[in-house]
Amino acid sequence: MAHSGVSASQLRDHSKALIFEIAEMRDAAEEGYSNDRCSINLPFDKKIAKEASLLAKRHKGVDALVVVGIGGSNLGTIAVQEAVLGKLHNQAGVGPKVFYSDTVDTYAMKDLLRILAGLRKAGKTVVVNGVSKSGGTTETTANFEILTEFLRKTDRRADEHIVVTSDEGSPFWKLAEKKGYHRLAIPKKVGGRYSVMSAVGQYPLRAIGVDVDQLLKGAADMRKACLGGDIGKNPAAQRAALLHHHYLHGKNIADMFYFCPDLESVGRWYRQLMGESIGKEWDLRHKMRVQCGMTPTVSIGSTDLHSMAQLYLGGPVDKFTTFVTLDGKRSAGAGGVSVPRDKEYEALVPHIQGRKLSELMDAIYQGISIAYSKNERPYCHVGLHGKDEYQIGALLQMHMMEMMYLGRLLGVNPFDQPNVEAYKVETKRILAGK
Amino acid sequence: MAHSGVSASQLRDHSKALIFEIAEMRDAAEEGYSNDRCSINLPFDKKIAKEASLLAKRHKGVDALVVVGIGGSNLGTIAVQEAVLGKLHNQAGVGPKVFYSDTVDTYAMKDLLRILAGLRKAGKTVVVNGVSKSGGTTETTANFEILTEFLRKTDRRADEHIVVTSDEGSPFWKLAEKKGYHRLAIPKKVGGRYSVMSAVGQYPLRAIGVDVDQLLKGAADMRKACLGGDIGKNPAAQRAALLHHHYLHGKNIADMFYFCPDLESVGRWYRQLMGESIGKEWDLRHKMRVQCGMTPTVSIGSTDLHSMAQLYLGGPVDKFTTFVTLDGKRSAGAGGVSVPRDKEYEALVPHIQGRKLSELMDAIYQGISIAYSKNERPYCHVGLHGKDEYQIGALLQMHMMEMMYLGRLLGVNPFDQPNVEAYKVETKRILAGK
Numbered sequence: 001m002a003h004s005g006v007s008a009s010q011l012r013d014h015s016k017a018l019i020f021e022i023a024e025m026r027d028a029a030e031e032g033y034s035n036d037r038c039s040i041n042l043p044f045d046k047k048i049a050k051e052a053s054l055l056a057k058r059h060k061g062v063d064a065l066v067v068v069g070i071g072g073s074n075l076g077t078i079a080v081q082e083a084v085l086g087k088l089h090n091q092a093g094v095g096p097k098v099f100y101s102d103t104v105d106t107y108a109m110k111d112l113l114r115i116l117a118g119l120r121k122a123g124k125t126v127v128v129n130g131v132s133k134s135g136g137t138t139e140t141t142a143n144f145e146i147l148t149e150f151l152r153k154t155d156r157r158a159d160e161h162i163v164v165t166s167d168e169g170s171p172f173w174k175l176a177e178k179k180g181y182h183r184l185a186i187p188k189k190v191g192g193r194y195s196v197m198s199a200v201g202q203y204p205l206r207a208i209g210v211d212v213d214q215l216l217k218g219a220a221d222m223r224k225a226c227l228g229g230d231i232g233k234n235p236a237a238q239r240a241a242l243l244h245h246h247y248l249h250g251k252n253i254a255d256m257f258y259f260c261p262d263l264e265s266v267g268r269w270y271r272q273l274m275g276e277s278i279g280k281e282w283d284l285r286h287k288m289r290v291q292c293g294m295t296p297t298v299s300i301g302s303t304d305l306h307s308m309a310q311l312y313l314g315g316p317v318d319k320f321t322t323f324v325t326l327d328g329k330r331s332a333g334a335g336g337v338s339v340p341r342d343k344e345y346e347a348l349v350p351h352i353q354g355r356k357l358s359e360l361m362d363a364i365y366q367g368i369s370i371a372y373s374k375n376e377r378p379y380c381h382v383g384l385h386g387k388d389e390y391q392i393g394a395l396l397q398m399h400m401m402e403m404m405y406l407g408r409l410l411g412v413n414p415f416d417q418p419n420v421e422a423y424k425v426e427t428k429r430i431l432a433g434k
Numbered sequence: 435m436a437h438s439g440v441s442a443s444q445l446r447d448h449s450k451a452l453i454f455e456i457a458e459m460r461d462a463a464e465e466g467y468s469n470d471r472c473s474i475n476l477p478f479d480k481k482i483a484k485e486a487s488l489l490a491k492r493h494k495g496v497d498a499l500v501v502v503g504i505g506g507s508n509l510g511t512i513a514v515q516e517a518v519l520g521k522l523h524n525q526a527g528v529g530p531k532v533f534y535s536d537t538v539d540t541y542a543m544k545d546l547l548r549i550l551a552g553l554r555k556a557g558k559t560v561v562v563n564g565v566s567k568s569g570g571t572t573e574t575t576a577n578f579e580i581l582t583e584f585l586r587k588t589d590r591r592a593d594e595h596i597v598v599t600s601d602e603g604s605p606f607w608k609l610a611e612k613k614g615y616h617r618l619a620i621p622k623k624v625g626g627r628y629s630v631m632s633a634v635g636q637y638p639l640r641a642i643g644v645d646v647d648q649l650l651k652g653a654a655d656m657r658k659a660c661l662g663g664d665i666g667k668n669p670a671a672q673r674a675a676l677l678h679h680h681y682l683h684g685k686n687i688a689d690m691f692y693f694c695p696d697l698e699s700v701g702r703w704y705r706q707l708m709g710e711s712i713g714k715e716w717d718l719r720h721k722m723r724v725q726c727g728m729t730p731t732v733s734i735g736s737t738d739l740h741s742m743a744q745l746y747l748g749g750p751v752d753k754f755t756t757f758v759t760l761d762g763k764r765s766a767g768a769g770g771v772s773v774p775r776d777k778e779y780e781a782l783v784p785h786i787q788g789r790k791l792s793e794l795m796d797a798i799y800q801g802i803s804i805a806y807s808k809n810e811r812p813y814c815h816v817g818l819h820g821k822d823e824y825q826i827g828a829l830l831q832m833h834m835m836e837m838m839y840l841g842r843l844l845g846v847n848p849f850d851q852p853n854v855e856a857y858k859v860e861t862k863r864i865l866a867g868k
Binding site for chain 1: 505506521522524526527536538539542543547549571573575579606613695710714726729736738739741749751752773782783784785789791794795801802804821852856860861865867
């Protein structure tokens with residue numbers, strides 16, 4: 001733990017403060033969806049899994065899925081999809097394509113409509129899944145209207161190919177009922193950034209062929225570990241303690257550094273999770289103005305070593321870094337890719353002829369971690385045994401519980417996002433022409 | 435300028451310090467490639483334009499291009515390609531596809547090889563462009579070997595379809611000569627992060643149909659503006675002064691906030707530009723340990739308002755934000771996309787039926803900028819008249835000169851990156867088995 005910059009006794013001190021939160025978390029594990037922490041129960045919810053699974057089966061064989069949602073309504077889905085199926089999934093031609101429509105961008109919408117028109121013309125089936133927890137998100141409503149209008153103009157069975165995921169009884173939910181669209185409910189107390197294991201993530205991921213049952217199993221097993229009272233064996237509590245310590249010692253940036261490009265969107269999902277959970281103007285009781293928060297950043301190894309390493313090693317010591325690497329299976333023989341053996345390249349870079357790409361990546365990771373230690377840049381390491389559903393489910397579950405623990409340590413509410421209203425009020429006023 | 439948090443007199447103070455740098459920059463504009471600042475002369479270089487253009491014409495009609503490079507060797511190309519052609523370019527089916535191979539990731543390489551095999555099987559032509567300034571980059575060498583081996587196994591005319599971009603005389607350059615590949619030279623004094631207007635960016639961008647002449651024209655016009663002595667009319671100097679002021683006042687994060695998803699990779703390019711240029715352990719004369727730097731972050735509007743706005747508005751006041759928006763043409767009638775008119779959606783979000791997506795985006799931007807002002811979060815605004823080649827060329831040129839000015843104000847060298855060696859040494863030692 002030397003590289004983490006936190007001693008065992010410091011970690012013990014932080015762990016004391018977590019005793020109460022771990023107890024509350026264990027209570028929440030027994031309370032269904034009544035507690036703020038209730039998202040930890042999603043991996044065990046048979047009803048949600050069954051509903052999402054049945055609808056996904058009904059849509060088996062569709063050629064493309066468009067997820068219309070923003071923030072908590074699509075970040076988890078993208079994270080899991082890209083991690084498991086890869087960033088190049090749509091172009092690799094295996095299984096249904098998936099598209100995301102989030103912001104109200106003219107260019108992005110035109111490009112998407114052009115692609116979808118091509119698919120429809122070729123007789124391919126397209127499903128649109130609108131996701132909005134509140135059921136009143138400006139961007140999602142606008143894009144959903146445009147995309148469902150497109151579908152209704154080109155598909156006689158359009159209604160069969162439209163799915164709405166929202167809080168039961170929300171305006172979106174009611175509209176879907178009226179229009180005869182499929183509906184999937186999100187438990188009310190589950191906040192957007194904690195909703196990936198609900199129908200929000202489950203339906204689209206199942207529809208494109210991700211093994212969601214393994215995702216849930218990874219999450220369930222991780223939940224158990226993260227309810228443990230011994231902080232040394234509780235990954236979420238341990239990470240919360242590390243982050244807390246470094247926040248108190250002037251690190252206002254939490255860099256998530258993934259040594260695998262397909263994990264980049266896990267980082268984007270984490271950005272929201274940390275940004276909204278602990279980026280707070282007021283303390284838990286709304287009495288003290290704390291302006292709390294660490295800014296989460298995402299780096300990709302080794303790509304960003306060629307852009308950010310200079311700053312990370314030489315610049316201000318204002319970051320706590322989490323290196324996430326793939327080990328085990330990754331270096332295994334099956335399915336690896338090796339550099340050809342060509343002596344003429346020895347003059348360019350020695351010692352890489354005939355070696356596996358994963359060996360090179362490991363050596364680069366070792367190199368940067370040694371450089372971080374030598375330059376006294378604190379970091380911790382999360383080693384995954386691959387990027388399959390089970391591993392990713394466990395990773396996401398750890399981070400969600402980590403953020404609940406970190407909120408407790410910082411004395412802020414990790415479940416609300418009151419400041420977001422500030423700009424929405426202005427935008428609504430402008431749109432109303434007032 | 436109230437929202438920028440800097441008064442006119444403070445800006446004047448900073449501008450005094452820039453008099454000398456502007457003078458040196460003007461000298462550099464007359465000195466070819468002998469000066470560190472020489473990248474500002476690339477937009478005027480007829481020889482580079484001609485060579486890149488001839489080779490691109492020779493490769494006219496190819497179906498796919500793979501750019502093998504990392505850091506400064508691909509970030510500028512990606513930035514321009516995605517801005518001008520869009521992130522969904524490959525899937526939209528217009529013009530040659532483009533792929534990027536940067537880090538040594540087994541999964542990414544397997545996916546790419548599968549896609550390329552499909553293209554070759556269908557009789558499509560694939561060109562591989564290896565880009566490495568030093569000619570000894572580990573990742574680029576490994577990936578280039580793998581991809582050219584693939585090409586040589588599947589394409590009888592492989593050598594005709596391989597291009598190497600490197601410093602003249604580098605190990606990579608010599609290898610290309612030996613193997614009979616096409617070669618394009620990078621002027622020695624042009625550093626990777628300033629090389630987008632050289633053959634590094636010019637060849638691949640021309641090959642996939644980007645109007646590089648307009649890109650260069652935008653850059654050339656912007657250079658003129660950024661050599662001006664009146665800081666109030668010199669965009670690069672003005673931005674440097676703003677960034678410097680906020681750095682001195684405790685802002686260690688520079689957030690680039692683009693209200694257009696296709697500009698995200700301009701932000702990634704900017705990350706390297708800022709990270710490597712001002713992220714410095716030592717001052718210019720290597721006498722004082724300064725650990726200088728701002729951490730550049732990239733946000734996308736309105737997407738990231740649904741993940742980061744809570745932190746940005748409520749969290750620590752540790753950021754200086756640059757909002758980049760598209761105005762003018764963007765809101766114009768031609769080619770816009772509107773929300774259909776359906777009264778049933780009024781209950782979800784009022785006042786958006788029948789309105790253009792660009793109107794909604796504008797309202798959201800106005801909303802967040804008002805909220806930033808009210809919450810005393812300092813920002814500045816860069817308004818583009820679209821995202822065509824001319825606009826993007828001007829934007830990139832402004833940022834490159836801004837970073838040279840900022841280096842001067844901070845007293846660091848914006849042209850080197852000495853700390854990067856720290857991890858490379860360790861990696862090489864590990865690969866050598868020592």
